[in-house]
Amino acid sequence: MAALEESQGRTRGQRSVFERYQDAAADPGELESSLFSVEVTGDGRPTDVEREETDGGVIEDITSPFDPEHIDIDTRTTTVDLLLSRLRNGMIDLAPDFQRKAGIWTDGKQSRLIESLLLRIPIPSFYAAENKDGSWAIVDGIQRLTSIARFVEPQTVGVDPLKLTGLEYLRNFDGAGFEDLSGKLQIRLRETEVVVHVIRRGTPEPVMFNVFARINTGGEPLTRQEIRHALIPGRARTLLAELAETEEFRRATGYSVVGDRMADREMVLRFLAFRMTSPHAYRSGDFDAFLAEAMHQVNRLDRPDEDRLRTEFVTAMLAAKEIFGPHAFRKYRRNQQRKSPINKALFEAIAVNLASFDDDEREVLREADTLGAFAELMEDAEFERAISVGTGDARKVRMRFDAIKELFENVLDETGKDAEQ
Numbered sequence: 001m002a003a004l005e006e007s008q009g010r011t012r013g014q015r016s017v018f019e020r021y022q023d024a025a026a027d028p029g030e031l032e033s034s035l036f037s038v039e040v041t042g043d044g045r046p047t048d049v050e051r052e053e054t055d056g057g058v059i060e061d062i063t064s065p066f067d068p069e070h071i072d073i074d075t076r077t078t079t080v081d082l083l084l085s086r087l088r089n090g091m092i093d094l095a096p097d098f099q100r101k102a103g104i105w106t107d108g109k110q111s112r113l114i115e116s117l118l119l120r121i122p123i124p125s126f127y128a129a130e131n132k133d134g135s136w137a138i139v140d141g142i143q144r145l146t147s148i149a150r151f152v153e154p155q156t157v158g159v160d161p162l163k164l165t166g167l168e169y170l171r172n173f174d175g176a177g178f179e180d181l182s183g184k185l186q187i188r189l190r191e192t193e194v195v196v197h198v199i200r201r202g203t204p205e206p207v208m209f210n211v212f213a214r215i216n217t218g219g220e221p222l223t224r225q226e227i228r229h230a231l232i233p234g235r236a237r238t239l240l241a242e243l244a245e246t247e248e249f250r251r252a253t254g255y256s257v258v259g260d261r262m263a264d265r266e267m268v269l270r271f272l273a274f275r276m277t278s279p280h281a282y283r284s285g286d287f288d289a290f291l292a293e294a295m296h297q298v299n300r301l302d303r304p305d306e307d308r309l310r311t312e313f314v315t316a317m318l319a320a321k322e323i324f325g326p327h328a329f330r331k332y333r334r335n336q337q338r339k340s341p342i343n344k345a346l347f348e349a350i351a352v353n354l355a356s357f358d359d360d361e362r363e364v365l366r367e368a369d370t371l372g373a374f375a376e377l378m379e380d381a382e383f384e385r386a387i388s389v390g391t392g393d394a395r396k397v398r399m400r401f402d403a404i405k406e407l408f409e410n411v412l413d414e415t416g417k418d419a420e421q
Contacts, residue, residue: 048256050341081190108166110147225262234299248317279401287392334375345387
């Protein structure tokens with residue numbers, strides 16, 4: 001409590017986010033959610049996942065320097081028909097489960113893209129990474145390419161044909177499919193020129209990652225996990241999706257983690273990363289590179305190791321739900337009733353630590369007032385900062401993992417002493 005009392009003497013501007021939250025939520029059940037910046041969905045709606053910040057603001061900066069000579073980007077002007085030809089021949093990787101489903105755009109939004117092409121209005125460029133076999137992994141423009149393919153050649157993407165709807169100018173084409181267009185308009189679509197920026201194979205992966213992190217098409221920056229998913233094919237893609245879709249994960253997170261920007265898969269990846277590599281072995285401070293390497297590690301896992309990690313993940317989710325209830329992986333003050341947003345740094349620290357304890361210890365944590373002990377830990381300003389600002393810093397990573405481990409161990413020790421008396 002000393003930390004909390006000490007905070008009372010500081011001005012509002014000097015207090016941490018959580019201390020200001022405590023002021024705003026002085027009455028049980030009240031929560032000034034605006035104090036927490038949250039991530040947004042693909043269509044701009046707020047999610048239930050707290051957005052991580054650097055010391056200078058929300059994570060957007062690229063911190064890993066690299067030699068500009070290592071950037072090899074080939075800008076090509078091609079046609080819609082040639083892109084579709086690549087799709088037909090398996091030379092474009094759309095990562096079908098990218099952004100959870102290829103068709104997160106509504107039919108209306110897809111139709112308006114087709115309308116733009118018919119009106120000869122230029123559309124934004126595509127960005128791709130070139131694979132060893134010469135195929136392209138589309139990193140930016142998946143929704144656009146999927147929409148075009150769905151209208152012109154739906155069989156190439158395995159979806160139902162698009163019928164135009166909600167058009168703004170060519171309203172006489174409402175309800176039309178590609179086959180309903182005149183031959184002239186069909187040729188116009190197929191011969192439409194588009195620009196594709198291809199990062200050539202041989203470009204170092206960290207350089208690719210940083211380049212794609214700078215892409216901001218249409219005001220929707222790619223998330224780091226979307227970039228990792230596009231650049232690193234393999235078993236990691238499907239395993240992250242499988243674990244994110246488990247009932248145990250969804251229950252533990254209150255069914256509130258929206259997956260269309262892959263926040264759920266990033267959370268799963270962070271768990272796997274710190275189960276495969278100890279937090280104390282994390283040194284680089286480049287959290288993006290650490291998570292990218294974790295995806296490569298997952299791709300190399302043998303079946304027994306994958307099964308072990310899967311079991312640990314499910315077990316940790318069950319335990320977190322039973323121990324923390326609706327406040328699992330969320331900042332919490334004693335007697336608080338309304339929920340704070342999911343915090344990714346808390347998620348990894350709590351889940352990984354729970355996975356390291358045995359069944360008997362987890363049972364004790366369920367029976368004890370672990371949530372109350374966690375509320376006391378949240379009064380520690382240093383801990384609160386370690387899960388809120390600059391969370392990829394190596395010192396803060398070790399601090400939050402150690403603090404949660406110590407919290408659990410103290411609860412176990414106190415429970416054991418009480419049982420002896």
